[in-house]
Amino acid sequence: MARLSVPRSRTGCKTCRIRRVKCDEARPSCLACVRTGRKCEGYSTSPTSSHGSNPAHIIPITSYAIPFRVPGSQQDRQLLHYFCVQGAVDVAGFLPVVFWTRTVPLAGHHDPVIRHALIALSSLHLDLTMVNTPSNSPVSDNSSDPAATGTASEKTLARYGNVLRALQRRIDKTVTDNDKKNRAEATKGALICSALFYCFESALGDGQAAVKHLDGGLRLLNSLRDNGADKDDVADSEDEFMDETIQVLGRLDLQATFFNQDRPPLLNVNPMRNDKSTHAAATCGSDAFFPGLAEAQLLLTRLTNCIFRFLLDNSPPDLVNSPVSVDPNVLEEKAWLLNQLDIWEQKFGVLKSLAIQEDNSADTTKLNKSQQRDDSLVRGVQTLLIQHRTFQMLLTSRLPENSEAVFGITPCPDAEFILQLSESLLQRQSESDRRQIFSSETGIVAPLTVIAIRCADESVCTRAMRLLQRSRRREGLYDSGTMVELIRKLEMLQRKKILEDAEAARRKVDVEAEAAAARVKASWSAQPLDHSAQPLNHSAQSLEHAALKKIDPAWRGLDVVGEHMEQLLLADDVGGEGLWECKAGSRKIR
Numbered sequence: 001m002a003r004l005s006v007p008r009s010r011t012g013c014k015t016c017r018i019r020r021v022k023c024d025e026a027r028p029s030c031l032a033c034v035r036t037g038r039k040c041e042g043y044s045t046s047p048t049s050s051h052g053s054n055p056a057h058i059i060p061i062t063s064y065a066i067p068f069r070v071p072g073s074q075q076d077r078q079l080l081h082y083f084c085v086q087g088a089v090d091v092a093g094f095l096p097v098v099f100w101t102r103t104v105p106l107a108g109h110h111d112p113v114i115r116h117a118l119i120a121l122s123s124l125h126l127d128l129t130m131v132n133t134p135s136n137s138p139v140s141d142n143s144s145d146p147a148a149t150g151t152a153s154e155k156t157l158a159r160y161g162n163v164l165r166a167l168q169r170r171i172d173k174t175v176t177d178n179d180k181k182n183r184a185e186a187t188k189g190a191l192i193c194s195a196l197f198y199c200f201e202s203a204l205g206d207g208q209a210a211v212k213h214l215d216g217g218l219r220l221l222n223s224l225r226d227n228g229a230d231k232d233d234v235a236d237s238e239d240e241f242m243d244e245t246i247q248v249l250g251r252l253d254l255q256a257t258f259f260n261q262d263r264p265p266l267l268n269v270n271p272m273r274n275d276k277s278t279h280a281a282a283t284c285g286s287d288a289f290f291p292g293l294a295e296a297q298l299l300l301t302r303l304t305n306c307i308f309r310f311l312l313d314n315s316p317p318d319l320v321n322s323p324v325s326v327d328p329n330v331l332e333e334k335a336w337l338l339n340q341l342d343i344w345e346q347k348f349g350v351l352k353s354l355a356i357q358e359d360n361s362a363d364t365t366k367l368n369k370s371q372q373r374d375d376s377l378v379r380g381v382q383t384l385l386i387q388h389r390t391f392q393m394l395l396t397s398r399l400p401e402n403s404e405a406v407f408g409i410t411p412c413p414d415a416e417f418i419l420q421l422s423e424s425l426l427q428r429q430s431e432s433d434r435r436q437i438f439s440s441e442t443g444i445v446a447p448l449t450v451i452a453i454r455c456a457d458e459s460v461c462t463r464a465m466r467l468l469q470r471s472r473r474r475e476g477l478y479d480s481g482t483m484v485e486l487i488r489k490l491e492m493l494q495r496k497k498i499l500e501d502a503e504a505a506r507r508k509v510d511v512e513a514e515a516a517a518a519r520v521k522a523s524w525s526a527q528p529l530d531h532s533a534q535p536l537n538h539s540a541q542s543l544e545h546a547a548l549k550k551i552d553p554a555w556r557g558l559d560v561v562g563e564h565m566e567q568l569l570l571a572d573d574v575g576g577e578g579l580w581e582c583k584a585g586s587r588k589i590r
Contacts (some may be wrong), residue, residue: 011043013025014041015033072119076115079122079123079126083119087126091439094383094425094443097248097441099244100248103192107188113163114196117193118196120159123152124160127151128436167193190217194213194220194249197213198210198213199440205479210477211260211477214249218249221245221249221267246267247301251301252440254442255442256477258308259476267305289347289349293351293380296348297380297384300387310337311398314399338396348384351381379428386421386422389447393406412455415451415457425444426467435472439473441476443473443475444467444471445483448471449478465484468480468481468487
């Protein structure tokens with residue numbers, strides 16, 4: 001039987017047109033290609049959408065995985081699809097985090113509260129990504145979009161408000177519910193939603209609201225762990241879920257503490273940290289190497305938690321810069337923590353060798369088979385090395401105060417190390433992808449901010465500022481653009497203080513000079529005139545000069561102060577660049 005003639009579609013994908021089959025024209029890849037395992041080559045023209053969507057708002061997708069059979073409207077499925085293929089990658093940051101790419105989407109498939117929270121976050125991510133795309137990108141034509149104001153659209157905020165109320169209703173209902181399964185589902189939803197709400201609020205720039213949501217989840221998690229209810233109050237076979245959730249909440253907890261050092265970490269990852277044997281097991285363990293990035297990241301997070309607690313417990317605000325001696329037990333614990341950082345770096349050597357392409361095949365054969373030397377591995381290794389070196393510098397510079405030896409040296413090898421790895425990370429980003437990245441995980445913004453503020457090496461500060469400007473990243477509470485403005489304001493305050501100090505020194509010299517000249521004049525007036533003395537052609541000038549030279553030390557430093565002020569005034573004339581080139585020698589800001 002002859003096959004019926006079917007007119008060829010002129011709007012189908014290139015692959016289906018070559019195969020001469022009907023194309024369903026799904027975006028970004030047609031289902032006909034997906035079902036047969038073929039690569040969809042895309043569309044030569046953009047067909048008109050029956051829903052009136054603007055094709056200018058289509059964002060390139062790097063991978064494809066439609067969430068089939070997901071409840072909800074078509075728009076809900078589209079937003080979930082966007083999060084699965086793009087949003088989750090951005091939120092996870094430089095490291096592959098399965099909590100964002102797998103755990104949350106799977107949980108949302110069964111839990112409507114988690115699903116709607118994920119949809120709201122995906123909608124916000126899409127709003128902000130569209131707004132912050134450069135004008136040369138096809139997605140930047142959004143002048144009529146409510147999100148073009150730089151905030152979330154009204155629809156996104158409405159979604160967020162609905163899911164907040166839905167979670168509150170579930171919690172209120174669970175309080176009086178004796179059903180074990182319902183309590184488990186409510187606990188699971190509350191823990192995941194606390195992380196999602198933290199991401200939502202931090203992306204909007206509301207750090208206070210973000211930390212409030214995070215603290216609620218951390219208190220709930222601590223309560224479960226203290227009562228030994230991990231397995232009873234969370235659904236069956238949720239050990240893996242609990243592990244991933246604890247790890248993510250633990251990293252966000254440290255991020256909040258790093259942002260506000262008056263806030264101690266709420267999640268105690270090592271309750272018996274005073275016991276050195278238990279402490280060692282909770283930090284770097286006894287294995288000779290890390291089998292993968294996840295294990296290295298987990299132990300670095302635990303060690304960082306111990307470091308923050310150590311610094312906060314032993315550094316009251318009124319004693320941070322106090323010259324009093326440090327307790328020997330504190331010094332011993334500091335030395336032990338520094339040693340743990342060294343051990344972590346040694347165990348990280350196998351993964352590091354892969355990233356820097358060293359020939360270490362004997363050791364690399366011991367790694368997980370899935371841990372291959374690819375771009376994601378290199379990014380993850382570089383990110384963990386940056387974080388490790390940053391905390392090592394911070395710990396070394398405290399108890400006793402030793403910032404000059406760590407941040408005050410020029411050149412600063414540790415800062416150079418962080419800068420080089422940060423530059424490499426940014427170079428790995430696609431040059432065509434100029435979107436602003438919204439991530440929840442700590443990456444490079446916080447470390448670059450630390451060295452830009454604290455390092456005395458001018459070249460380090462300049463490069464750190466440029467990298468922050470170039471990165472266009474928000475990593476949780478840290479926004480690169482906001483950090484650049486903060487550093488500039490701190491520099492302006494430093495310049496103002498230097499000018500005020502220089503002017504005060506000048507006034508002091510003038511007052512002392514006038515007083516000295518008056519005393520000399522009075523003493524000469526009181527003495528009888530000696531007509532045999534030599535002519536006093538330059539007596540006033542010579543005597544004043546002699547008197548001034550006796551003033552110590554302001555007079556001798558006057559020329560230096562004057563020269564320094566001229567440099568600062570020149571810095572004002574040349575603009576922002578001079579701000580970094582003509583600063584004081586002692587530029588440290590705390």
